[in-house]
Amino acid sequence: MPESLRTRLAQIEVHPGDPARNTARMLECIESASRDKVELIVFPEMAVPGYLIGDEWERGSFLRECEACADEIRAAAGRMLVVFGTVATDPSRLNEDGRVRKYNALYVAHDGTFLHPASGPYDFVVKSLLPNYREFDDSRHFYDLRKLAAEEKVPFSELVSPVIAPSGLSLGCMLCEDAWDTDYASKPLEALCARRAHILINCSASPFTLSKNNKRGRVFSAHAERHRRPFLYVNNVGIQNNGKTIFTFDGSSCAYDGQGHSMAAGRMFEETFPTFDMPIDGRPFGDPLDLRTDGVAEAAQAVIYGTDRFMKSCGVRKVAVGVSGGVDSAVVAALYSRLLKPEDLLLVNMPGPFTSQTTIGLARRLAANLGCLYTEIPIGDGVELTRRQIGAVTAASADGVLTRTLDLTPFMFENVQARDRISRVLSATAAAFGGVFTCNANKSELTVGYTTMYGDLGGYLANIGDLWKTDVYELAQHINANLFGREVIPAGTIGLTPSAELSEAQNVDMKKGDPLLYPYHDSLFRSWVEWWNRASPEEILAWQAEGTLKEKLSLPRQITRFFPTPEAFVEDLERWWNQYRGMGVAKRIQAPPILAVTRRAFGFDHRESQMGVTYTRKYEALKKKLLSGQTKWFRAR
């Protein structure tokens, strides 16, 4: 048995749904690893098919293609141990949905064969723990080792087994969630250690989430230390999606020694191949790395990477951005200017009846700072035409008994402006430019539907759609200070009152604009949307009553500094809850794909139903108490 192993973590980019392409890349990696005398190469989970591919698992032709690819990798393995994840099928059994049996599987290829785990019916390792939260739908498609144990009538721990190489080396192979066992009754990692695996290998397909790397580092390092064994974590890079939600994969693969120190790591969002001689007894093989990351820089990197890869996957080469002079569109434009040549990026300002010279000036300045194409296309004639046409309508029944005229209210006219900008002007402009146009909505707006359908909610991708307004400001500062090292987003844009400029009531020069108090509302909405145990108006009133609301929501100041009276506080709370649960849902259904950054992005990560707005009876009781003066309204000091 070897004392140490020349090991390579193959942090490759995986292209979901394209097994042939992924396999070609893996074969290249195997060939080059062979030249480099690598003895163990580890690829990510689902390296052949990709992971987030919707219901494509149901297509037999796709599954057969994946199996043929796995066979090619087997044939190419030679003397190396090649560990990789893919889908495996068992045509003799069925899944619980009556379709062919499928496993989220890990193969160890060596010398023209797949090494058989020490127990179990297959020549591959079966994933034991299937995540079914957030964007994950594992149980929808795959049978797991726990069900297999029940079906085979053997204890689970007997089926979990290491893969033993001809050299006697025992590989404790897992797939992703198998090492995140805290809340599962079954513990595959423990079972592998009990069965004396020498090293632990975790193949993952783990989407990027802000701050997840720090947590993963703690969890995996603790596993390595506790079991005094080397632990290899391999994750892919690239993007994958479930339609509405686009996930980036940051790689961040890592090798831990038996004391839990990070010895080697893949770079974030880049194909990298950390290679090292790993002592199998757990001794260190390098200096411990500090892999902690910083929030805003990490978010910026994820958004830029995800946008780049999404453009490539859709074949987008030119982009038009509607720029209002505000911070959201400025951030979006600045991010695209990192990815496109100036002649492929077109900023379009579309002034309307309520647009100020201030914001037009800011839009021009932004374009000048970025050096890209810029134009102004007014919407005045378009919206007047619509107003005139609607005003002239007389609808009638054929017999003339029923007649009806139509009249646009000022509120409807706001939406007419937003739709004229996007669906009439910007759509045609982007098409004629040979590209697409962006959706610049942020998460605060998406939460409460503060956008117009077929207006500013339109676009091919909402790349800042998972960032709160307060995050967008932080990102704007980061873009100037760190990405460009100069003021590309004008200071005037960052200092501007947020406003849609669709009516006189939204006059930025008079500091009038959005009805949202972002430092409060972002925290409030986060508690409704992002918290693992999600809050609702009931908890908000309960915390207000017990005096803990500021602390619970991490508010910059007491709630009484945001609202003068309990009535104003409650009215605001209900206004936004109604929007979040009502029109907000309807609008999100028709929103563009959203690039996920936080631990809860709208779409397949935050699944929701249009079911009208309700309040619990306990909420109603708390409200009554508060409004009747029985609850203390802590006044600001």
Added chain:
Amino acid sequence: MPESLRTRLAQIEVHPGDPARNTARMLECIESASRDKVELIVFPEMAVPGYLIGDEWERGSFLRECEACADEIRAAAGRMLVVFGTVATDPSRLNEDGRVRKYNALYVAHDGTFLHPASGPYDFVVKSLLPNYREFDDSRHFYDLRKLAAEEKVPFSELVSPVIAPSGLSLGCMLCEDAWDTDYASKPLEALCARRAHILINCSASPFTLSKNNKRGRVFSAHAERHRRPFLYVNNVGIQNNGKTIFTFDGSSCAYDGQGHSMAAGRMFEETFPTFDMPIDGRPFGDPLDLRTDGVAEAAQAVIYGTDRFMKSCGVRKVAVGVSGGVDSAVVAALYSRLLKPEDLLLVNMPGPFTSQTTIGLARRLAANLGCLYTEIPIGDGVELTRRQIGAVTAASADGVLTRTLDLTPFMFENVQARDRISRVLSATAAAFGGVFTCNANKSELTVGYTTMYGDLGGYLANIGDLWKTDVYELAQHINANLFGREVIPAGTIGLTPSAELSEAQNVDMKKGDPLLYPYHDSLFRSWVEWWNRASPEEILAWQAEGTLKEKLSLPRQITRFFPTPEAFVEDLERWWNQYRGMGVAKRIQAPPILAVTRRAFGFDHRESQMGVTYTRKYEALKKKLLSGQTKWFRAR
């Protein structure tokens, strides 16, 4: 022990996400059942919370509200046996996602308590089999009895147990999927019978799917007959959704005697309360019913019911329908006219540069036949304004080095027309009318993205979005013949060449229009989208090669009658596969909610990922063979 039991199936309408409202209704039902001396009343699965409610299960306040409601039902039960489904939590344990433990549970309330199943830790029955296919996400939220058995380290069959009433009556209680056990290793129904349950009770929340009732009848009747016990199936009515996909629930509750005959049944899509004296020994208690249903009538009923309930749930009272003179918009308008007063339904024809007098005439005729409001609002000025504005653009960089002019191609001008119609004219018209506007897209169009984003893909609901074009024609005939008993959809509309009329190449008077050969393409697309084991171009070429394509796709004639050459056949196949997997996905992400009718509706039922278009290597090989003449091209005789 009683020989027979006065039994009521409470086929109520469940309002998802509104426990207080559902509970109020259930309490009314219990009270009236009590007056009627009912001894056993059975409500549906998840009668308190609703079933398809997205991730609302994660909100503690919602769970607490549901538990308080269950307690009220318990308190109200009196001497009756009240069986109902709801969510149950165990605050002392966690789900695998680290959130509080939740079960899809069934309670039997009696005399102020919940009757405890004969074994297991809880005073409720836990669902054993959790569906994770189609629209179902059960494992995402609920722990099942199989996992509980593993956690408690007892055999599954020991935990499955009847609920024994004080009278000695043993109730074999199940939830929905528990009786659909064919492809599961665990069989709760068998275990209940082995433990001598006298009667079998299945509480379900089972969405309507075309032809599902016939299948369910066969499956449940067989259970009753095999085990020689009465079998009660109770399902709710109403609608529930997962955002993108709206499901109707048809009820169709049914009581079977011990020979498997249907003895009593709830009406489809109606609250009904079949009540009967049921001998517990399985003897018949009435004349067997024939419950077989007919396809198109059933589909029409589902669409009308679902549309009605969706309007109500959104508070929609007035509807504008853009009517082109074609069959899709005519069917939509006719369906709405069943639900709205003539003054609340506005048909809008929006003639453009390529609109014929033929189709305008058909639109007028339709409105006259329906007696509702009608108007015409031309888009000529709007599209000319856009053409002029785009043509006048010169975009430039601030330093003047880069400049760029724009030009609209005829294809882009087609989209300009579609967007002008919907996002400029119809959106504003519907708003000023005080209502919403419909999306008239059918499933054939949605499959291949044969719609314009922010154009005819827009709308508040696509109520025929799960019907193929050929189904829409059938529905049109049914509407005239059966719903109205007269020609409301003009014969000219049904006979019209399907066309978008967006260019001279789509001139209906010259019989030019859509590029789809619906009798072939609908079957082809169905094989890609709806088949349980979905086909792809690889299978299509394989079947062509073996001469079975006509039979496999149930085509009305040989493929050679649709395409003169193998080249034309392959080119068409790839054109639509590219559209289905490419732009089709992108468009569906931003499509309106779709009312589900078939066994596979786009959205949460048919999950998909934007991942570009691929073909398997086996497909490429088959194509090469076909195009090089090595595969027989069976000529039409």
